[in-house]
Amino acid sequence: MNGLRIFFTRLRSLFGKRRLDADLDIELRSHLDALTEDNIRHGMSPDDARHSARRAFGGIEQTKEAYRDRRGLPFLETLAQDVRFGARMLIKNPGFTLVAILTLALGIGANTAIFSVADTFLLHPIPLPGLDRLAVVAVGQKAPAAVADFFDWRAQAQSFQGLAAFRSRDINVTGKGEPERVYGAEVTADFFSSAGVLPALGRGFVAGEDQFGRDPVAILGHGLWQRRFAANPAMLGESIEIDGQKSTIVGIMDREFDFPVPTDVWIPLALTQREIADRAGMSLHVFGALKPGISIGRAQAEMTAIESRLAAAYPATNKDRVLRVMPLAEFVQGSLTRAYTTLLLCVVGIVLLVACANVANLQFARATSRRSEIALRAALGASRWRIARQLLTESLLLSVLGAAASLAFAKLCLGLLVSNMPAYVVRLWAGFSHIRLDGRSFVFTFVAAVVSGILAGVLPAMETSRLDAGDALKESGRGTTAGRRVQRLRNIFVVAQVAVALVLLAGAGLLVKGFHQMAGSADAFAPEQVLTLAVDLPASRYAEPADRLAFYRKALDALASLPGARSAAAFSCYPLSNNGTSWEFFQVEGRVAPDQRHSPWADAQSVSPEYFRLMRVPIVAGRVLAEADREDSQPVAIVNQKLARLQWPGESAVGKRIRMGAPDSSGPWLTVVGVAADVLYDWTSRVPQSTIYLPLPQAPNAVSLLAIRTDVDPASYVQATRARIAAIDPNLPAFDVKTLALAIHESTVGLGYTDGMMAVLGLIALAVAVVGVYGVMANSVGERTHEFGVRMALGAQPRDVLWLASRRGLLIAAAGFAIGVPAAIACARLLAALVYGASPSDPATFIGVPLLLGFAVSVACYIPARRAMRVDPLVALRYE
Amino acid sequence: MPSSKAEVLQGTLDLIVLKTLDTLGPLHGYGIAQRIQQVSEDLLHLNQGTLYPALLRLEQRGWITSKWGVSDNNRKAKFYSLTKSGRKQLAAEAESWERMAALIGRLLASAEGT
Numbered sequence: 001m002n003g004l005r006i007f008f009t010r011l012r013s014l015f016g017k018r019r020l021d022a023d024l025d026i027e028l029r030s031h032l033d034a035l036t037e038d039n040i041r042h043g044m045s046p047d048d049a050r051h052s053a054r055r056a057f058g059g060i061e062q063t064k065e066a067y068r069d070r071r072g073l074p075f076l077e078t079l080a081q082d083v084r085f086g087a088r089m090l091i092k093n094p095g096f097t098l099v100a101i102l103t104l105a106l107g108i109g110a111n112t113a114i115f116s117v118a119d120t121f122l123l124h125p126i127p128l129p130g131l132d133r134l135a136v137v138a139v140g141q142k143a144p145a146a147v148a149d150f151f152d153w154r155a156q157a158q159s160f161q162g163l164a165a166f167r168s169r170d171i172n173v174t175g176k177g178e179p180e181r182v183y184g185a186e187v188t189a190d191f192f193s194s195a196g197v198l199p200a201l202g203r204g205f206v207a208g209e210d211q212f213g214r215d216p217v218a219i220l221g222h223g224l225w226q227r228r229f230a231a232n233p234a235m236l237g238e239s240i241e242i243d244g245q246k247s248t249i250v251g252i253m254d255r256e257f258d259f260p261v262p263t264d265v266w267i268p269l270a271l272t273q274r275e276i277a278d279r280a281g282m283s284l285h286v287f288g289a290l291k292p293g294i295s296i297g298r299a300q301a302e303m304t305a306i307e308s309r310l311a312a313a314y315p316a317t318n319k320d321r322v323l324r325v326m327p328l329a330e331f332v333q334g335s336l337t338r339a340y341t342t343l344l345l346c347v348v349g350i351v352l353l354v355a356c357a358n359v360a361n362l363q364f365a366r367a368t369s370r371r372s373e374i375a376l377r378a379a380l381g382a383s384r385w386r387i388a389r390q391l392l393t394e395s396l397l398l399s400v401l402g403a404a405a406s407l408a409f410a411k412l413c414l415g416l417l418v419s420n421m422p423a424y425v426v427r428l429w430a431g432f433s434h435i436r437l438d439g440r441s442f443v444f445t446f447v448a449a450v451v452s453g454i455l456a457g458v459l460p461a462m463e464t465s466r467l468d469a470g471d472a473l474k475e476s477g478r479g480t481t482a483g484r485r486v487q488r489l490r491n492i493f494v495v496a497q498v499a500v501a502l503v504l505l506a507g508a509g510l511l512v513k514g515f516h517q518m519a520g521s522a523d524a525f526a527p528e529q530v531l532t533l534a535v536d537l538p539a540s541r542y543a544e545p546a547d548r549l550a551f552y553r554k555a556l557d558a559l560a561s562l563p564g565a566r567s568a569a570a571f572s573c574y575p576l577s578n579n580g581t582s583w584e585f586f587q588v589e590g591r592v593a594p595d596q597r598h599s600p601w602a603d604a605q606s607v608s609p610e611y612f613r614l615m616r617v618p619i620v621a622g623r624v625l626a627e628a629d630r631e632d633s634q635p636v637a638i639v640n641q642k643l644a645r646l647q648w649p650g651e652s653a654v655g656k657r658i659r660m661g662a663p664d665s666s667g668p669w670l671t672v673v674g675v676a677a678d679v680l681y682d683w684t685s686r687v688p689q690s691t692i693y694l695p696l697p698q699a700p701n702a703v704s705l706l707a708i709r710t711d712v713d714p715a716s717y718v719q720a721t722r723a724r725i726a727a728i729d730p731n732l733p734a735f736d737v738k739t740l741a742l743a744i745h746e747s748t749v750g751l752g753y754t755d756g757m758m759a760v761l762g763l764i765a766l767a768v769a770v771v772g773v774y775g776v777m778a779n780s781v782g783e784r785t786h787e788f789g790v791r792m793a794l795g796a797q798p799r800d801v802l803w804l805a806s807r808r809g810l811l812i813a814a815a816g817f818a819i820g821v822p823a824a825i826a827c828a829r830l831l832a833a834l835v836y837g838a839s840p841s842d843p844a845t846f847i848g849v850p851l852l853l854g855f856a857v858s859v860a861c862y863i864p865a866r867r868a869m870r871v872d873p874l875v876a877l878r879y880e
Numbered sequence: 881m882p883s884s885k886a887e888v889l890q891g892t893l894d895l896i897v898l899k900t901l902d903t904l905g906p907l908h909g910y911g912i913a914q915r916i917q918q919v920s921e922d923l924l925h926l927n928q929g930t931l932y933p934a935l936l937r938l939e940q941r942g943w944i945t946s947k948w949g950v951s952d953n954n955r956k957a958k959f960y961s962l963t964k965s966g967r968k969q970l971a972a973e974a975e976s977w978e979r980m981a982a983l984i985g986r987l988l989a990s991a992e993g994t
Contacts, residue, residue: 062929066933069933070933071936
């Protein structure tokens with residue numbers, strides 16, 4: 001208590017110091033005066049009286065000093081003094097200050113931006129109030145649970161306050177305007193209470209509403225409510241048609257609420273008795289809030305125990321099921337997000353280290369020119385710690401200023417990142433719409449500033465304060481060279497910078513190149529002239545394959561007859577997408593695998609005959625699919641080259657037979673009639689995989705996409721294609737109507753962004769390293785001006801001086817390369833294993849990047865060296 | 881620079897100042913110095929300046945308060961007076977001082993006896 005009061009009175013006295021000093025003055029003066037008067041009264045002469053009073057009083061300045069130390073907080077006052085002095089020193093060296101602040105602003109700003117992204121993606125992807133207590137129970141990695149299993153878990157689990165379930169399903173909304181396809185979620189009645197949210201308007205679902213056969217109800221997402229119903233609150237209680245079923249709107253969610261990402265409409269999960277008993281089909285995602293005091297680990301142990309009981313009771317279905325309890329935040333992360341975000345976090349941290357090394361180097365350089373000042377302080381009694389503290393304070397001042405500037409840079413980065421992302425991607429990407437500089441970003445920035453201030457300042461402060469005052473003063477007045485230790489430290493820093501810049505640039509180069517190769521490969525499909533659209537035939541009205549086939553035939557005819565349309569096709573998946581592929585086992589005639597595990601697998605697609613021509617996929621052997629391949633004709637398939645090579649090496653695939661499914665499947669044998677060129681459908685698989693194309697009439701269920709190729713800009717066909725589909729089925733919305741080029745762009749844009757950010761970070765590292773080399777070179781030339789003058793006076797040629805001056809920089813660069821190139825090659829392997837689209841060995845990158853860096857470093861060496869070459873011997877010698 | 885000697889002096893000085901204020905009531909720095917000189921009959925040599933940091937310390941601890949006033953010879957001066965908690969502190973310090981003095985006295989007496 002007392003200590004606290006003393007602290008506050010002391011803290012208060014830091015303000016209004018002048019008045020307090022004046023008060024003390026008056027008090028001491030009146031004491032002295034009284035003492036003097038007393039002495040005079042005792043018979044002393046006025047002079048003697050004054051002197052005697054002084055003696056009795058003791059040192060006035062010492063008294064004041066001791067008083068002030070008691071009064072304020074000496075630590076804070078010294079700090080303020082250091083900051084003031086540091087600020088003066090920084091203003092005196094605007095060039096140094098600007099470069100240091102800019103370097104730190106880039107380094108810290110990039111970190112703040114990436115931190116904000118990572119914090120949102122990894123820790124706060126959805127804005128739920130109790131997110132940190134919400135956990136998901138998944139099968140295997142993230143797979144959904146069987147319905148019957150869910151009800152058993154719910155009945156038995158004690159670790160959770162309750163278990164809720166949901167499954168996403170795209171929904172067609174009709175009535176009140178155009179039919180529209182939206183993101184839907186079927187949820188248990190306790191879904192909203194488990195997530196800890198209430199609708200902004202109306203109510204959540206009540207118990208029992210998720211029973212089968214109840215009157216259908218729905219809750220609208222804010223976006224859909226605004227877009228389709230003009231944010232009209234009177235929509236509450238109204239009914240809309242959901243997949244053709246009249247449903248009453250009972251609630252409208254908050255703007256921020258979007259879970260599962262993305263959802264426009266929530267409807268109760270109404271399960272039939274048959275579904276409730278189903279233990280085989282896995283469709284439900286299960287989550288709940290952990291009870292207070294229960295850890296994920298405890299919940300995991302309990303769920304594992306429950307599942308082992310289920311496995312004993314239902315071995316046929318549950319034998320190999322492994323449950324995993326994980327935080328909800330981890331569950332909603334995209335599968336690639338964590339890898340990419342971690343990569344960026346590491347890289348950006350390294351960039352900050354490089355920036356710190358650079359600022360440290362700048363401080364070393366400046367400390368050399370401040371030797372006499374520092375020596376003077378030491379001679380006047382400043383301890384080494386006191387001097388080091390002063391220097392460290394200056395470094396921290398720099399980093400805090402840099403951090404302030406970095407916020408602007410971070411804001412710019414985030415703005416670019418968020419504003420250029422297509423709305424469609426933002427919608428699907430958990431957390432993307434919440435990326436911003438928030439309180440956590442500011443705290444991070446401050447911490448990063450303090451850490452980098454210390455990192456950049458501690459070695460210069462220690463080394464500079466080590467200085468021997470006597471020696472330094474003796475040499476003062478003359479340009480002096482830094483000590484050998486300092487020189488070596490500085491060299492090491494610059495070598496490290498060059499090496500790290502090389503590694504980062506090479507990594508960025510590989511990523512960017514890999515991405516461009518991939519994006520460039522899309523040109524083969526001429527995607528600008530293709531318009532794709534998706535339809536989702538609801539099972540209620542298109543139950544039979546024949547119904548679906550009939551629809552597609554009508555749709556293809558309608559689309560192909562559009563004026564200007566060259567061809568129309570139906571298919572399952574477009575090239576370079578990152579979903580939509582469907583991996584299936586198959587068997588080769590004569591070599592049926594012993595069990596499912598040993599069966600070969602392929603991406604099974606279903607296409608109409610026109611597909612190959614429309615998508616420009618060449619058929620390299622055999623024939624193309626034809627109209628004659630009908631539902632009742634001989635079952636056929638086209639395979640790609642990779643599959644043909646793997647299954648029938650050295651033989652022709654045409655005429656061979658395969659069968660879809662596990663070894664015991666009863667499907668028909670399909671005759672391979674043609675071999676198509678390889679296409680990379682799922683870019684996350686890096687290289688084209690085995691692909692089987694089935695004719696649409698023989699596999700009408702796997703199709704979901706339609707496309708036309710046109711001669712003119714296909715974007716002008718958007719309305720016309722929608723209208724043609726609506727003419728066939730007015731309640732069936734065509735969605736995702738866009739050019740193939742746009743579709744491919746959207747599926748790869750996340751990767752492109754990561755690569756773009758890597759490139760930016762690599763360039764920042766390059767710039768920082770070049771500044772580092774330049775700084776060391778300029779400094780070393782400055783220190784040696786006198787030496788160069790002497791050499792030239794003694795007959796050295798400008799060329800010799802140029803070599804002498806640039807030698808150090810070139811040696812540094814060479815050392816940086818010697819370390820950087822092998823490190824870059826090693827990192828490339830790591831990178832290729834970690835992320836997609838990076839090729840581990842690319843000679844162009846490994847030659848081009850060192851060349852670029854070498855050129856930049858040479859320029860950084862040449863400019864100061866040229867100055868050395870032009871030194872006028874007379875001026876240099878007189879400069880003494 | 882203060883050494884271990886100053887520490888001993890510090891505790892003593894606190895007690896002396898508190899006791900002086902307790903006896904004489906509100907007093908300015910000069911008055912306190914004079915009183916100390918007078919009581920100690922010049923046996924205790926005190927740099928009068930050291931009184932002021934000590935007064936500040938006592939004030940920060942809340943044992944004394946200060947108020948500007950006018951001295952006998954018409955000078956502006958700061959008058960220090962004892963607070964309630966200062967009185968308590970004085971009692972406590974006096975007691976511990978007496979205990980210590982008695983202990984040292986006994987120790988010295990027994991040392992003489994041997």
